[in-house]
Amino acid sequence: MRLQWKYSLVINLSVIAILVAFYFFDSIRVRREMNALHALGAERGAELRKIADNTILNAVVSEIETTKAFDVQRLNQVLNALKREHPDMRDVLNVHISLSDTRIRSSLLASADAVVINLDSADLEQIETKGATVHAVEGQNATAIVIKYIAPLTMPESVALEPSSLAAYEQILDEGMLPLDKGWYDDVWWKVFTEEVYVPEEPVISEEKSRRWRVTDQEESTLYNLWQQDGNLWIQRSLTGYIQVLFDVPYIDRSIRNSQLMHAILIVIVGALLVILIDLTTNHLVMKPLERMTHIIQSAESGDLSLDQTYSSDEIGRATYNLVRMLWQLRDSHSKRIAALGQFAAGVAHEIRNPLNSIGMTAQHLKSVFSQQKVSKDDIEEAKELLEIVDNKIQELKQTSEQFLTLNRPRKLNIKLVDLNTLVEQVLSEFALIAEEAKVQLIRNYEGNLPNIPLDATLMRQTLFNFVQNSIQAMPKGGSIYMSTSDEKTGEDMEYAVIEIRDTGIGIAEEIQEQIYDAYFTTKDETGGIGLGLAISHQIIIAHGGKVEVRSKMGMGTAFKISLPLNRDQL
Missing domain, CATH: 3.30.565.10 (Histidine kinase-like ATPase, C-terminal domain)
Known part of the structure; x- marks a missing residue:
C-alpha cells in the first residue's frame, strides 16, 4: 500500500474512531443531563404553578371581586406588595395581567416590549383543558406560565320561568350550542339576559346534565354564567382575562454553562488525542523511515553502500533502496569511468606512440640523409617519400584528436x-x-x-x-x-x-x-x-x-x- 494511502487511512480511521467515541460518551452525558434537567424542571414547574395559582391568581381575583372592576393602579399595587411580602415571589421576574383580548393592562414591572400576552389557539385550548400553559421565554433564562382568571362582578340573579316559555327553553337545550342573537328567543332569553347588558354573538357553552351555560363577551372581557335551578334562570356576570407570570430559572443557565464546560474539556481531550495520534503515526510512518534514509545516506558517504540491509515496503523504503542502488551505481560507474579513462589514456598513448615513433625514426633518417656532404637525386626522392610518411602520420594524429573533440561537443547535422x-x-x-x-x-x-x-x-x-x-x-x-x-x-x-x-x-x-x-x-x-x-x-x-x-x-x-x-x- 502506498505511504500516502496508508497514512491517510490510519489518520482518517483514527479520527473517525475518536469522534465516534466522543459522540457516544457525549450523548450519554447529555442524556443524563437532560433527564436530570427534566426531573428538576418538572419539580420546579409544579412549584411555579402552585405560586401562580395560589398566590398571584388568588390575589388578583380577590382584588377584582373587591373593587368590582379592573383597576390597573390597584392591581399594580397588589403585585408589588406580593413581590415584597411573599418569599415565594423571589424568583418572579414579572407579572402581566390582561383582559380576554390578551392586551396587557397591568404589570409588576413596566416593559416596553410587552404589549400583549402571545397566545395561539393551541395555547388557549390548553388553558381551557389543563388550566395553564407553560413555555420558555426566547432569549431569556425564564419560564412563562399563563393562567386564566374569572372574577365575579355581580351576585347571581334569578328570574322565574313562565310556562309559555318552556318550549323555547327546551329548544335551546336540544341545540346544545347556539349563538345568542337578538332575533332568537326574545320571549325568554332577551327579556331575561339583556336587562342590564348587550348580548354579543358568541357561542354558548352548554353543560346539559347540570343545566348550565356560559357566554363570553370578548369585546367587554365579560363572562356570563347561566344556569337553571328550581324553575329559576340564574345569571352571574364575571370579568375574565389572563395572567402571565415570568419566573427566573437559574438552573437552566447553570446547566448550559456546565454543558459548555464539559464540551470544552472533551474537545481539549479529543484534540490532545488527535495530536498524539498524528504525532505517533507521523513518527512511525514518516520520521523513522526518513531517519533510516538519512543514516543510510551517511553510511553511503562513508563508503558503506551495502544493498543487503532491510528496507520497508512503503515509498520511503523503496526510495531509500533506489537511492542506495543509485549511489552504488554511481560509484560503480565512477570506478568504471576511471578505469575507462585509464584505458583511454593507454589507447591514446598507443595511438600517438606509433605515429610518433614513425615520425621520429623518419626524422632521424632524414637527418642522416641530409648530413652527407653530397645529396644525390635519389636521396632527395627518398626524402620526399619520408616526408610523405610524416604527413600521413600527422593526419592520423589529427584524426585521433578530432575524434576525441567530437565526442565532447554537440552534433551539428547537415540534413x-x-x-x-x-x-x-x-x-x-x-x-x-x-x-x-x-x-x-x-x-x-x-x-x-x-x-x-x-x-x-x-x-x-x-x-x-x-x-x-x-x-x-x-x-x-x-x-x-x-x-x-x-x-x-x-x-x-x-x-x-x-x-x-x-x-x-x-x-x-x-x-x-x-x-x-x-x-x-x-x-x-x-x-x-x-x-x-x-x-x-x-x-x-x-x-x-x-x-x-x-x-x-x-x-x-x-x-x-x-x-x-x-x-x-x-x-
Missing part, C-alpha cells in the same frame, strides 16, 4: 533527403576488399519502396562504417554480415526506416552490452582500440532522433537494429 539503400551500398563497397581478405561474406536485403529520409549523409556513413568494421573485426576466422533495410511503424504512430546489421561473430557478453556505447570502453586491448567508434556512432543516431538496439549471445553473433525517423516533423 538532406538521402536514399538510404544507396548510402548503405556505398559503405559496403568500401569494405569489399577488406571483407574478401577477412573471408567475410556481405549479404544485402534492401526494402525497394523505402522513401528518401532526412539524414546527414557524412555522419551516417561514418556510423555505418563503424558498425560494419566492428562486425568484421568480430569474425577473425571469417563469417557473414547481413545488411537489410525496412520501414516500421510503432504504436505511437511514428514511422521509422530500419537498418539491421547482423554478423556471425563471437558475440558480446551480456554483462557488458550496456557499456558498449560508453566512451573509452573497448574490448580490443590487443589492437589498441580507444573505444570511441560506437560511442560516436551512438551520439550520431541520437542526434538524428533515432535509436539503436543490440541483441547478442556469446558464440552466436550480434545484431544491431538502427531506427531512424522517416519524417523529422514527428520528433
Whole structure:
C-alpha cells in the first residue's frame, strides 16, 4: 500500500474512531443531563404553578371581586406588595395581567416590549383543558406560565320561568350550542339576559346534565354564567382575562454553562488525542523511515553502500533502496569511468606512440640523409617519400584528436533527403576488399519502396562504417554480415526506416552490452582500440532522433537494429 494511502487511512480511521467515541460518551452525558434537567424542571414547574395559582391568581381575583372592576393602579399595587411580602415571589421576574383580548393592562414591572400576552389557539385550548400553559421565554433564562382568571362582578340573579316559555327553553337545550342573537328567543332569553347588558354573538357553552351555560363577551372581557335551578334562570356576570407570570430559572443557565464546560474539556481531550495520534503515526510512518534514509545516506558517504540491509515496503523504503542502488551505481560507474579513462589514456598513448615513433625514426633518417656532404637525386626522392610518411602520420594524429573533440561537443547535422539503400551500398563497397581478405561474406536485403529520409549523409556513413568494421573485426576466422533495410511503424504512430546489421561473430557478453556505447570502453586491448567508434556512432543516431538496439549471445553473433525517423516533423 502506498505511504500516502496508508497514512491517510490510519489518520482518517483514527479520527473517525475518536469522534465516534466522543459522540457516544457525549450523548450519554447529555442524556443524563437532560433527564436530570427534566426531573428538576418538572419539580420546579409544579412549584411555579402552585405560586401562580395560589398566590398571584388568588390575589388578583380577590382584588377584582373587591373593587368590582379592573383597576390597573390597584392591581399594580397588589403585585408589588406580593413581590415584597411573599418569599415565594423571589424568583418572579414579572407579572402581566390582561383582559380576554390578551392586551396587557397591568404589570409588576413596566416593559416596553410587552404589549400583549402571545397566545395561539393551541395555547388557549390548553388553558381551557389543563388550566395553564407553560413555555420558555426566547432569549431569556425564564419560564412563562399563563393562567386564566374569572372574577365575579355581580351576585347571581334569578328570574322565574313562565310556562309559555318552556318550549323555547327546551329548544335551546336540544341545540346544545347556539349563538345568542337578538332575533332568537326574545320571549325568554332577551327579556331575561339583556336587562342590564348587550348580548354579543358568541357561542354558548352548554353543560346539559347540570343545566348550565356560559357566554363570553370578548369585546367587554365579560363572562356570563347561566344556569337553571328550581324553575329559576340564574345569571352571574364575571370579568375574565389572563395572567402571565415570568419566573427566573437559574438552573437552566447553570446547566448550559456546565454543558459548555464539559464540551470544552472533551474537545481539549479529543484534540490532545488527535495530536498524539498524528504525532505517533507521523513518527512511525514518516520520521523513522526518513531517519533510516538519512543514516543510510551517511553510511553511503562513508563508503558503506551495502544493498543487503532491510528496507520497508512503503515509498520511503523503496526510495531509500533506489537511492542506495543509485549511489552504488554511481560509484560503480565512477570506478568504471576511471578505469575507462585509464584505458583511454593507454589507447591514446598507443595511438600517438606509433605515429610518433614513425615520425621520429623518419626524422632521424632524414637527418642522416641530409648530413652527407653530397645529396644525390635519389636521396632527395627518398626524402620526399619520408616526408610523405610524416604527413600521413600527422593526419592520423589529427584524426585521433578530432575524434576525441567530437565526442565532447554537440552534433551539428547537415540534413538532406538521402536514399538510404544507396548510402548503405556505398559503405559496403568500401569494405569489399577488406571483407574478401577477412573471408567475410556481405549479404544485402534492401526494402525497394523505402522513401528518401532526412539524414546527414557524412555522419551516417561514418556510423555505418563503424558498425560494419566492428562486425568484421568480430569474425577473425571469417563469417557473414547481413545488411537489410525496412520501414516500421510503432504504436505511437511514428514511422521509422530500419537498418539491421547482423554478423556471425563471437558475440558480446551480456554483462557488458550496456557499456558498449560508453566512451573509452573497448574490448580490443590487443589492437589498441580507444573505444570511441560506437560511442560516436551512438551520439550520431541520437542526434538524428533515432535509436539503436543490440541483441547478442556469446558464440552466436550480434545484431544491431538502427531506427531512424522517416519524417523529422514527428520528433
